[in-house]
Amino acid sequence: xxxxxxxxxxxLKDVLSDLISDEVVVGVSNRHVHIxxxxxxxxxxxxxxxxxxxxxRQPGHYAANETVTIIGPKGKMDKIRILGPVRKExxxxxxxxxxxxxxxxxxxxxxxxxxxxxxxxxxxxxxxxEKEKGVIVAGRHIHMPKFIADIKGYKDGDMVTVETSGERKxxxxxxxxxxxxxxxxxxxxxxxxxxxxxxxxxxxxxxxxD
Amino acid sequence: xxxxxxxxxxxLKDVLSDLISDEVVVGVSNRHVHIxxxxxxxxxxxxxxxxxxxxxRQPGHYAANETVTIIGPKGKMDKIRILGPVRKExxxxxxxxxxxxxxxxxxxxxxxxxxxxxxxxxxxxxxxxEKEKGVIVAGRHIHMPKFIADIKGYKDGDMVTVETSGERKxxxxxxxxxxxxxxxxxxxxxxxxxxxxxxxxxxxxxxxxD
Numbered sequence: 398x399x400x401x402x403x404x405x406x407x408x409l410k411d412v413l414s415d416l417i418s419d420e421v422v423v424g425v426s427n428r429h430v431h432i433x434x435x436x437x438x439x440x441x442x443x444x445x446x447x448x449x450x451x452x453x454r455q456p457g458h459y460a461a462n463e464t465v466t467i468i469g470p471k472g473k474m475d476k477i478r479i480l481g482p483v484r485k486e487x488x489x490x491x492x493x494x495x496x497x498x499x500x501x502x503x504x505x506x507x508x509x510x511x512x513x514x515x516x517x518x519x520x521x522x523x524x525x526x527e528k529e530k531g532v533i534v535a536g537r538h539i540h541m542p543k544f545i546a547d548i549k550g551y552k553d554g555d556m557v558t559v560e561t562s563g564e565r566k567x568x569x570x571x572x573x574x575x576x577x578x579x580x581x582x583x584x585x586x587x588x589x590x591x592x593x594x595x596x597x598x599x600x601x602x603x604x605x606x607d
Numbered sequence: 608x609x610x611x612x613x614x615x616x617x618x619l620k621d622v623l624s625d626l627i628s629d630e631v632v633v634g635v636s637n638r639h640v641h642i643x644x645x646x647x648x649x650x651x652x653x654x655x656x657x658x659x660x661x662x663x664r665q666p667g668h669y670a671a672n673e674t675v676t677i678i679g680p681k682g683k684m685d686k687i688r689i690l691g692p693v694r695k696e697x698x699x700x701x702x703x704x705x706x707x708x709x710x711x712x713x714x715x716x717x718x719x720x721x722x723x724x725x726x727x728x729x730x731x732x733x734x735x736x737e738k739e740k741g742v743i744v745a746g747r748h749i750h751m752p753k754f755i756a757d758i759k760g761y762k763d764g765d766m767v768t769v770e771t772s773g774e775r776k777x778x779x780x781x782x783x784x785x786x787x788x789x790x791x792x793x794x795x796x797x798x799x800x801x802x803x804x805x806x807x808x809x810x811x812x813x814x815x816x817d
Contacts, residue, residue: 492802493802494704494798494799494802505774505775536774537775564715564746564781565715565747565779565781565800566780566781567777567778567779567780567804568777568778568780569775569777569803570776570777570778571774571775571776587803588704588799589704589798589799589802589803590775590802590803592702592703592704592799592800592803593779593797593799593800593802593803593804594777594779594803
Protein backbone atom coordinates (compact mmCIF):
# COMPACT_ATOMS: atom_id res chain seq x y z
CA UNK A 398 0.00 0.00 0.00
CA UNK A 399 1.30 3.41 -0.98
CA UNK A 400 1.84 5.78 1.91
CA UNK A 401 -0.82 8.50 1.83
CA UNK A 402 1.54 11.19 3.01
CA UNK A 403 -0.93 12.10 5.75
CA UNK A 404 -0.18 12.06 9.40
CA UNK A 405 -2.32 9.83 11.57
CA UNK A 406 -3.96 12.95 12.97
CA UNK A 407 -5.07 14.13 9.53
CA UNK A 408 -6.35 10.69 8.60
CA LEU A 409 -8.36 10.48 11.81
CA LYS A 410 -9.75 13.96 11.17
CA ASP A 411 -10.94 12.91 7.71
CA VAL A 412 -12.57 9.79 9.11
CA LEU A 413 -14.28 11.71 11.91
CA SER A 414 -15.41 14.42 9.52
CA ASP A 415 -17.18 11.81 7.43
CA LEU A 416 -18.75 10.33 10.55
CA ILE A 417 -20.10 13.64 11.83
CA SER A 418 -23.32 14.39 10.06
CA ASP A 419 -24.00 17.65 8.26
CA GLU A 420 -27.54 17.41 9.61
CA VAL A 421 -28.44 19.66 12.51
CA VAL A 422 -31.49 19.55 14.76
CA VAL A 423 -33.89 22.51 14.63
CA GLY A 424 -34.85 24.50 17.70
CA VAL A 425 -37.73 26.87 16.92
CA SER A 426 -37.76 29.93 19.14
CA ASN A 427 -41.06 31.57 19.89
CA ARG A 428 -40.93 35.12 21.22
CA HIS A 429 -39.16 35.20 24.59
CA VAL A 430 -37.33 37.31 27.13
CA HIS A 431 -33.86 36.96 28.64
CA ILE A 432 -33.68 39.01 31.81
CA UNK A 433 -31.02 40.32 34.15
CA UNK A 434 -31.32 39.57 37.88
CA UNK A 435 -31.67 43.29 38.56
CA UNK A 436 -34.56 43.68 36.08
CA UNK A 437 -36.16 40.45 37.31
CA UNK A 438 -36.33 41.81 40.84
CA UNK A 439 -37.83 45.08 39.61
CA UNK A 440 -40.88 43.31 38.18
CA UNK A 441 -41.10 40.14 40.32
CA UNK A 442 -39.94 41.51 43.67
CA UNK A 443 -36.69 41.77 45.67
CA UNK A 444 -34.65 38.56 45.85
CA UNK A 445 -36.84 36.77 43.28
CA UNK A 446 -35.32 33.70 41.57
CA UNK A 447 -36.46 32.22 38.24
CA UNK A 448 -38.01 28.74 38.49
CA UNK A 449 -37.56 26.07 35.83
CA UNK A 450 -40.49 24.82 33.74
CA UNK A 451 -38.46 22.69 31.35
CA UNK A 452 -34.96 22.23 30.05
CA UNK A 453 -34.01 23.44 26.57
CA ARG A 454 -31.55 21.56 24.34
CA GLN A 455 -28.62 23.82 25.22
CA PRO A 456 -27.05 22.66 28.53
CA GLY A 457 -28.11 24.79 31.49
CA HIS A 458 -30.75 26.70 29.53
CA TYR A 459 -34.40 26.39 30.44
CA ALA A 460 -37.87 27.81 29.91
CA ALA A 461 -38.94 29.44 33.16
CA ASN A 462 -42.40 29.30 34.69
CA GLU A 463 -42.35 33.10 34.79
CA THR A 464 -43.96 35.12 31.99
CA VAL A 465 -44.32 38.85 31.36
CA THR A 466 -46.34 41.24 29.23
CA ILE A 467 -44.45 43.25 26.62
CA ILE A 468 -45.80 46.56 25.36
CA GLY A 469 -44.86 48.61 22.31
CA PRO A 470 -46.30 51.81 20.81
CA LYS A 471 -48.92 49.92 18.79
CA GLY A 472 -49.79 46.86 20.84
CA LYS A 473 -49.02 44.47 23.65
CA MET A 474 -48.46 40.75 24.01
CA ASP A 475 -49.22 38.72 27.12
CA LYS A 476 -47.64 35.60 28.58
CA ILE A 477 -44.23 36.04 27.01
CA ARG A 478 -41.98 33.40 28.52
CA ILE A 479 -38.71 34.18 30.27
CA LEU A 480 -35.81 31.86 29.40
CA GLY A 481 -33.27 31.16 32.13
CA PRO A 482 -30.73 31.46 33.54
CA VAL A 483 -30.61 35.23 34.10
CA ARG A 484 -28.22 37.17 31.87
CA LYS A 485 -26.05 40.22 32.22
CA GLU A 486 -28.46 42.24 30.05
CA UNK A 487 -32.18 41.99 29.45
CA UNK A 488 -32.99 41.08 25.85
CA UNK A 489 -36.38 40.57 24.18
CA UNK A 490 -36.47 38.36 21.08
CA UNK A 491 -39.51 38.69 18.83
CA UNK A 492 -40.45 37.81 15.26
CA UNK A 493 -40.98 40.37 12.51
CA UNK A 494 -44.72 39.67 12.75
CA UNK A 495 -44.54 40.50 16.47
CA UNK A 496 -42.49 43.64 15.73
CA UNK A 497 -45.24 44.86 13.42
CA UNK A 498 -47.95 44.13 15.96
CA UNK A 499 -46.07 45.91 18.75
CA UNK A 500 -45.04 48.80 16.52
CA UNK A 501 -41.34 48.33 17.24
CA UNK A 502 -38.72 48.52 14.50
CA UNK A 503 -36.66 45.59 15.78
CA UNK A 504 -33.50 44.85 13.77
CA UNK A 505 -32.20 41.37 12.90
CA UNK A 506 -29.28 41.01 15.33
CA UNK A 507 -27.06 38.44 16.93
CA UNK A 508 -27.95 37.71 20.53
CA UNK A 509 -26.19 40.09 22.92
CA UNK A 510 -25.50 42.74 20.26
CA UNK A 511 -27.89 45.29 21.68
CA UNK A 512 -26.27 48.61 20.75
CA UNK A 513 -28.75 50.80 18.89
CA UNK A 514 -31.68 48.43 19.37
CA UNK A 515 -35.10 49.81 20.34
CA UNK A 516 -36.65 49.46 23.76
CA UNK A 517 -40.08 48.53 25.10
CA UNK A 518 -42.08 48.16 28.29
CA UNK A 519 -42.01 44.90 30.27
CA UNK A 520 -44.68 44.27 32.88
CA UNK A 521 -44.40 41.67 35.64
CA UNK A 522 -46.60 40.89 38.65
CA UNK A 523 -44.77 43.34 40.93
CA UNK A 524 -43.71 46.15 38.64
CA UNK A 525 -43.09 47.71 35.26
CA UNK A 526 -39.79 48.12 33.47
CA GLU A 527 -39.08 50.73 30.81
CA LYS A 528 -36.21 49.42 28.71
CA GLU A 529 -34.30 51.86 26.49
CA LYS A 530 -32.92 49.05 24.33
CA GLY A 531 -32.85 45.27 23.99
CA VAL A 532 -35.49 44.30 21.42
CA ILE A 533 -34.18 42.20 18.52
CA VAL A 534 -35.28 39.75 15.86
CA ALA A 535 -32.68 37.05 16.47
CA GLY A 536 -30.52 36.29 13.46
CA ARG A 537 -30.59 32.60 12.55
CA HIS A 538 -27.60 30.75 13.94
CA ILE A 539 -26.12 27.36 14.66
CA HIS A 540 -24.66 26.48 18.05
CA MET A 541 -21.59 24.43 17.17
CA PRO A 542 -19.54 22.50 19.73
CA LYS A 543 -15.85 23.36 19.46
CA PHE A 544 -14.71 19.79 18.83
CA ILE A 545 -17.07 19.48 15.85
CA ALA A 546 -16.03 22.90 14.54
CA ASP A 547 -12.37 21.82 14.77
CA ILE A 548 -12.96 18.58 12.92
CA LYS A 549 -15.25 20.06 10.25
CA GLY A 550 -13.26 23.25 9.80
CA TYR A 551 -15.85 25.77 10.98
CA LYS A 552 -14.76 28.96 12.66
CA ASP A 553 -16.83 31.10 15.01
CA GLY A 554 -18.52 33.75 12.85
CA ASP A 555 -18.64 31.66 9.66
CA MET A 556 -21.79 31.98 7.58
CA VAL A 557 -23.35 28.86 6.08
CA THR A 558 -26.53 27.88 4.27
CA VAL A 559 -28.99 25.29 5.53
CA GLU A 560 -31.34 23.23 3.42
CA THR A 561 -34.79 22.23 4.65
CA SER A 562 -37.05 19.58 3.16
CA GLY A 563 -40.74 19.08 2.38
CA GLU A 564 -43.17 21.06 0.26
CA ARG A 565 -41.88 24.40 1.55
CA LYS A 566 -38.24 23.44 1.21
CA UNK A 567 -35.78 26.27 1.12
CA UNK A 568 -32.13 27.17 1.37
CA UNK A 569 -31.71 29.62 4.22
CA UNK A 570 -28.55 31.63 3.68
CA UNK A 571 -26.55 33.79 6.08
CA UNK A 572 -26.77 31.36 8.98
CA UNK A 573 -24.18 32.31 11.61
CA UNK A 574 -21.95 29.63 13.13
CA UNK A 575 -21.42 30.24 16.84
CA UNK A 576 -18.72 27.97 18.22
CA UNK A 577 -18.93 27.19 21.93
CA UNK A 578 -17.52 24.74 24.43
CA UNK A 579 -20.55 23.67 26.37
CA UNK A 580 -23.18 23.61 23.60
CA UNK A 581 -25.19 21.08 21.65
CA UNK A 582 -25.18 21.28 17.83
CA UNK A 583 -28.50 22.98 17.08
CA UNK A 584 -29.87 25.57 14.67
CA UNK A 585 -32.11 28.27 16.12
CA UNK A 586 -34.84 29.60 13.83
CA UNK A 587 -37.74 31.85 14.72
CA UNK A 588 -41.40 31.04 14.04
CA UNK A 589 -41.45 32.96 10.74
CA UNK A 590 -38.44 31.05 9.45
CA UNK A 591 -39.72 27.69 10.63
CA UNK A 592 -43.18 28.24 9.14
CA UNK A 593 -41.82 29.48 5.84
CA UNK A 594 -39.35 26.66 5.30
CA UNK A 595 -41.12 23.68 6.83
CA UNK A 596 -38.40 23.29 9.47
CA UNK A 597 -40.33 22.24 12.54
CA UNK A 598 -38.94 21.94 16.04
CA UNK A 599 -36.92 18.74 16.40
CA UNK A 600 -36.62 18.21 12.63
CA UNK A 601 -33.23 18.07 10.93
CA UNK A 602 -31.86 20.38 8.26
CA UNK A 603 -28.63 20.04 6.34
CA UNK A 604 -25.67 22.42 6.56
CA UNK A 605 -24.20 23.43 3.21
CA UNK A 606 -21.00 25.46 2.96
CA ASP A 607 -21.22 28.56 0.81
CA UNK B 608 -21.77 36.69 -41.93
CA UNK B 609 -22.53 33.02 -41.53
CA UNK B 610 -26.24 32.21 -41.47
CA UNK B 611 -27.25 31.22 -37.92
CA UNK B 612 -29.66 28.56 -39.07
CA UNK B 613 -32.36 30.09 -36.88
CA UNK B 614 -35.66 31.35 -38.15
CA UNK B 615 -36.47 34.99 -37.50
CA UNK B 616 -39.05 33.86 -34.95
CA UNK B 617 -36.47 31.95 -32.91
CA UNK B 618 -34.01 34.83 -33.08
CA LEU B 619 -36.67 37.25 -31.89
CA LYS B 620 -37.62 34.85 -29.08
CA ASP B 621 -33.99 34.74 -27.89
CA VAL B 622 -33.74 38.52 -27.98
CA LEU B 623 -37.00 38.97 -26.10
CA SER B 624 -36.05 36.32 -23.57
CA ASP B 625 -32.90 38.27 -22.74
CA LEU B 626 -34.92 41.47 -22.47
CA ILE B 627 -37.51 40.02 -20.08
CA SER B 628 -36.10 40.12 -16.58
CA ASP B 629 -35.96 37.09 -14.31
CA GLU B 630 -36.85 39.45 -11.48
CA VAL B 631 -40.41 39.32 -10.20
CA VAL B 632 -42.20 41.73 -7.89
CA VAL B 633 -43.31 40.44 -4.48
CA GLY B 634 -46.90 40.62 -3.29
CA VAL B 635 -47.12 39.72 0.41
CA SER B 636 -50.48 38.25 1.38
CA ASN B 637 -51.71 38.77 4.87
CA ARG B 638 -54.51 36.48 6.06
CA HIS B 639 -57.63 37.05 3.96
CA VAL B 640 -60.94 35.65 2.81
CA HIS B 641 -62.29 35.01 -0.70
CA ILE B 642 -66.05 34.68 -0.50
CA UNK B 643 -68.89 33.43 -2.71
CA UNK B 644 -71.84 35.76 -3.36
CA UNK B 645 -74.10 33.26 -1.59
CA UNK B 646 -71.93 33.20 1.55
CA UNK B 647 -71.48 36.99 1.43
CA UNK B 648 -75.24 37.49 1.58
CA UNK B 649 -75.54 35.06 4.50
CA UNK B 650 -73.30 37.22 6.69
CA UNK B 651 -73.77 40.72 5.21
CA UNK B 652 -77.45 40.54 4.21
CA UNK B 653 -79.48 39.73 1.10
CA UNK B 654 -78.29 41.41 -2.10
CA UNK B 655 -75.09 42.72 -0.50
CA UNK B 656 -72.27 43.71 -2.86
CA UNK B 657 -68.57 43.98 -1.95
CA UNK B 658 -67.14 47.51 -2.07
CA UNK B 659 -63.59 48.28 -3.16
CA UNK B 660 -61.03 49.71 -0.73
CA UNK B 661 -58.01 49.45 -3.04
CA UNK B 662 -56.84 47.67 -6.15
CA UNK B 663 -54.35 44.83 -5.94
CA ARG B 664 -51.64 44.24 -8.56
CA GLN B 665 -53.59 41.53 -10.36
CA PRO B 666 -56.08 43.14 -12.79
CA GLY B 667 -59.65 43.21 -11.42
CA HIS B 668 -58.62 42.07 -7.97
CA TYR B 669 -59.10 44.34 -4.96
CA ALA B 670 -59.09 44.55 -1.17
CA ALA B 671 -62.68 45.13 -0.07
CA ASN B 672 -63.78 47.45 2.70
CA GLU B 673 -65.58 44.48 4.25
CA THR B 674 -63.93 42.42 6.99
CA VAL B 675 -65.04 39.39 8.99
CA THR B 676 -64.11 37.51 12.15
CA ILE B 677 -62.80 33.97 11.74
CA ILE B 678 -63.11 31.45 14.55
CA GLY B 679 -61.38 28.11 15.07
CA PRO B 680 -61.42 25.61 17.95
CA LYS B 681 -58.61 27.41 19.82
CA GLY B 682 -59.01 31.07 18.97
CA LYS B 683 -60.47 33.80 16.81
CA MET B 684 -59.14 36.63 14.69
CA ASP B 685 -60.95 39.89 14.00
CA LYS B 686 -60.91 42.26 11.03
CA ILE B 687 -59.88 39.70 8.43
CA ARG B 688 -60.18 41.41 5.06
CA ILE B 689 -62.25 40.07 2.19
CA LEU B 690 -60.57 40.21 -1.23
CA GLY B 691 -62.82 40.81 -4.22
CA PRO B 692 -64.34 40.01 -6.60
CA VAL B 693 -66.56 37.24 -5.21
CA ARG B 694 -65.55 33.69 -6.16
CA LYS B 695 -67.39 30.45 -6.86
CA GLU B 696 -66.23 29.03 -3.51
CA UNK B 697 -65.38 30.65 -0.20
CA UNK B 698 -61.71 30.20 0.73
CA UNK B 699 -59.83 31.41 3.80
CA UNK B 700 -56.07 31.89 3.47
CA UNK B 701 -54.07 32.02 6.69
CA UNK B 702 -50.46 31.62 7.72
CA UNK B 703 -49.12 28.70 9.75
CA UNK B 704 -48.83 31.03 12.74
CA UNK B 705 -52.52 31.87 12.32
CA UNK B 706 -53.40 28.17 11.94
CA UNK B 707 -51.74 27.47 15.27
CA UNK B 708 -53.54 30.34 16.98
CA UNK B 709 -56.93 29.27 15.59
CA UNK B 710 -56.29 25.58 16.26
CA UNK B 711 -56.91 24.61 12.64
CA UNK B 712 -54.68 22.11 10.83
CA UNK B 713 -54.60 24.03 7.55
CA UNK B 714 -52.65 22.34 4.75
CA UNK B 715 -50.37 24.12 2.27
CA UNK B 716 -52.52 24.12 -0.89
CA UNK B 717 -52.90 25.81 -4.23
CA UNK B 718 -55.74 28.33 -4.31
CA UNK B 719 -59.02 26.68 -5.26
CA UNK B 720 -57.88 23.15 -4.33
CA UNK B 721 -60.18 22.84 -1.34
CA UNK B 722 -60.93 19.10 -1.24
CA UNK B 723 -60.12 17.70 2.18
CA UNK B 724 -59.34 21.08 3.71
CA UNK B 725 -60.64 21.95 7.20
CA UNK B 726 -63.48 24.37 7.86
CA UNK B 727 -64.05 27.19 10.31
CA UNK B 728 -66.63 29.75 11.44
CA UNK B 729 -66.92 33.12 9.66
CA UNK B 730 -68.83 35.92 11.36
CA UNK B 731 -70.13 39.02 9.56
CA UNK B 732 -72.36 41.88 10.73
CA UNK B 733 -75.57 40.10 9.74
CA UNK B 734 -74.86 36.46 10.37
CA UNK B 735 -72.57 33.51 11.00
CA UNK B 736 -71.35 30.97 8.52
CA GLU B 737 -70.18 27.45 9.43
CA LYS B 738 -67.88 26.30 6.65
CA GLU B 739 -67.09 22.58 6.34
CA LYS B 740 -63.98 23.27 4.28
CA GLY B 741 -61.98 26.05 2.69
CA VAL B 742 -59.10 26.90 5.04
CA ILE B 743 -55.64 26.74 3.46
CA VAL B 744 -52.13 28.03 3.84
CA ALA B 745 -51.58 29.26 0.28
CA GLY B 746 -48.67 27.60 -1.47
CA ARG B 747 -46.17 30.14 -2.81
CA HIS B 748 -46.74 30.82 -6.49
CA ILE B 749 -45.93 33.15 -9.35
CA HIS B 750 -48.61 34.62 -11.59
CA MET B 751 -47.07 34.47 -15.05
CA PRO B 752 -48.58 36.16 -18.12
CA LYS B 753 -48.92 33.69 -21.00
CA PHE B 754 -46.79 35.74 -23.41
CA ILE B 755 -43.88 35.76 -20.96
CA ALA B 756 -44.32 32.05 -20.23
CA ASP B 757 -44.23 31.34 -23.99
CA ILE B 758 -41.09 33.36 -24.53
CA LYS B 759 -39.27 32.12 -21.43
CA GLY B 760 -40.41 28.52 -21.78
CA TYR B 761 -42.45 28.22 -18.58
CA LYS B 762 -45.45 25.91 -18.48
CA ASP B 763 -48.39 26.18 -16.12
CA GLY B 764 -47.59 23.94 -13.14
CA ASP B 765 -43.80 24.28 -13.39
CA MET B 766 -41.93 24.56 -10.11
CA VAL B 767 -39.10 27.08 -9.80
CA THR B 768 -36.88 28.51 -7.08
CA VAL B 769 -36.72 32.19 -6.18
CA GLU B 770 -33.78 33.97 -4.62
CA THR B 771 -34.25 36.83 -2.17
CA SER B 772 -31.62 39.31 -1.02
CA GLY B 773 -30.53 41.03 2.16
CA GLU B 774 -29.38 39.68 5.51
CA ARG B 775 -32.09 37.01 5.57
CA LYS B 776 -31.56 36.00 1.97
CA UNK B 777 -32.87 32.60 1.00
CA UNK B 778 -33.68 30.35 -1.91
CA UNK B 779 -37.36 29.45 -1.71
CA UNK B 780 -37.94 26.22 -3.60
CA UNK B 781 -41.16 24.64 -4.86
CA UNK B 782 -42.64 27.88 -6.16
CA UNK B 783 -45.54 27.09 -8.50
CA UNK B 784 -45.80 28.84 -11.86
CA UNK B 785 -49.41 29.69 -12.69
CA UNK B 786 -49.75 30.85 -16.28
CA UNK B 787 -52.69 33.13 -17.02
CA UNK B 788 -53.86 35.47 -19.73
CA UNK B 789 -54.95 38.51 -17.79
CA UNK B 790 -52.33 38.56 -15.05
CA UNK B 791 -49.34 40.62 -14.00
CA UNK B 792 -46.05 38.82 -13.28
CA UNK B 793 -45.97 38.67 -9.49
CA UNK B 794 -44.93 36.24 -6.77
CA UNK B 795 -47.33 35.74 -3.87
CA UNK B 796 -45.75 34.95 -0.51
CA UNK B 797 -47.41 34.86 2.88
CA UNK B 798 -46.24 36.86 5.90
CA UNK B 799 -44.18 33.98 7.31
CA UNK B 800 -42.33 33.57 4.03
CA UNK B 801 -41.79 37.30 3.56
CA UNK B 802 -40.55 37.79 7.12
CA UNK B 803 -38.23 34.79 6.98
CA UNK B 804 -36.60 35.67 3.67
CA UNK B 805 -36.53 39.47 3.73
CA UNK B 806 -38.84 39.65 0.70
CA UNK B 807 -41.00 42.66 1.47
CA UNK B 808 -44.06 43.77 -0.46
CA UNK B 809 -43.02 45.51 -3.68
CA UNK B 810 -39.45 44.19 -3.53
CA UNK B 811 -38.04 42.06 -6.34
CA UNK B 812 -36.78 38.49 -6.16
CA UNK B 813 -35.06 36.48 -8.86
CA UNK B 814 -36.50 33.39 -10.53
CA UNK B 815 -34.05 30.50 -10.86
CA UNK B 816 -34.91 27.37 -12.79
CA ASP B 817 -34.39 24.09 -10.97
